[in-house]
Amino acid sequence: EAQVTQNPRYLITVTGKKLTVTCSQNMNHEYMSWYRQDPGLGLRQIYYSMNVEVTDKGDVPEGYKVSRKEKRNFPLILESPSPNQTSLYFCASSPGTLAGVHNEQFFGPGTRLTVL
Amino acid sequence: AQKVTQAQTEISVVEKEDVTLDCVYETRDTTYYLFWYKQPPSGELVFLIRRNSFDEQNEISGRYSWNFQKSTSSFNFTITASQVVDSAVYFCALSEAQQQGGSEKLVFGKGTKLTVNP
Numbered sequence: 001e002a003q004v005t006q007n008p009r010y011l012i013t014v015t016g017k018k019l020t021v022t023c024s025q026n027m028n029h030e031y032m033s034w035y036r037q038d039p040g041l042g043l044r045q046i047y048y049s050m051n052v053e054v055t056d057k058g059d060v061p062e063g064y065k066v067s068r069k070e071k072r073n074f075p076l077i078l079e080s081p082s083p084n085q086t087s088l089y090f091c092a093s094s095p096g097t098l099a100g101v102h103n104e105q106f107f108g109p110g111t112r113l114t115v116l
Numbered sequence: 117a118q119k120v121t122q123a124q125t126e127i128s129v130v131e132k133e134d135v136t137l138d139c140v141y142e143t144r145d146t147t148y149y150l151f152w153y154k155q156p157p158s159g160e161l162v163f164l165i166r167r168n169s170f171d172e173q174n175e176i177s178g179r180y181s182w183n184f185q186k187s188t189s190s191f192n193f194t195i196t197a198s199q200v201v202d203s204a205v206y207f208c209a210l211s212e213a214q215q216q217g218g219s220e221k222l223v224f225g226k227g228t229k230l231t232v233n234p
Binding site: 035041042044045048056058059101104105106109110 | 166227
């Protein structure tokens with residue numbers, strides 16, 4: 001089954017304790033990205049990756065890191081989480097822009113993170 | 117700059133009523149893509165439709181239909197004969213073709229929460 005998986009689905013942690021949220025897709029997609037969803041703000045892009053070893057900042061990158069060492073994986077790293085990073089996080093993937101066409105983005109199930 | 121406005125924060129209807137969710141967008145690009153996603157209470161994001169800026173044909177898929185009007189920068193979504201299972205938050209999103217770094221960033225509206233009561 002074609003899918004995007006995220007782990008963990010739920011996480012409660014404390015300020016300053018480094019954590020990683022994993023994201024993996026099995027569709028051989030080139031493009032992957034991370035969004036956070038907050039009440040009243042909708043979804044905002046954190047980081048994106050066009051392909052292996054190619055990553056760039058989205059609209060709200062502060063406090064986050066990413067890496068893309070393999071095509072299928074795109075982990076989100078919070079080196080020193082703070083309470084304002086409490087949010088619902090979504091990973092997404094798409095085939096990439098072929099001839100400038102933007103395709104549907106497939107979203108993972110979400111990770112609900114609480115930072116105390 | 118890209119912007120999507122969903123003016124209706126919450127809508128409540130009774131089953132079998134028709135309901136239209138409004139979406140107005142802003143962009144300077146001539147080539148762009150519009151999307152609708154559904155987020156049911158379980159939290160996942162479900163893709164509903166993608167439309168490019170050169171295709172103004174309306175689309176119907178079962179009880180769902182979409183009205184794309186470039187003249188008013190709107191991409192409205194209508195559910196006919198609503199059902200309880202349609203209760204969800206619905207997001208409209210925009211992606212400009214020419215984004216820095218080749219990003220396919222989706223700019224989302226804040227969503228409309230639809231409640232369909234039995």
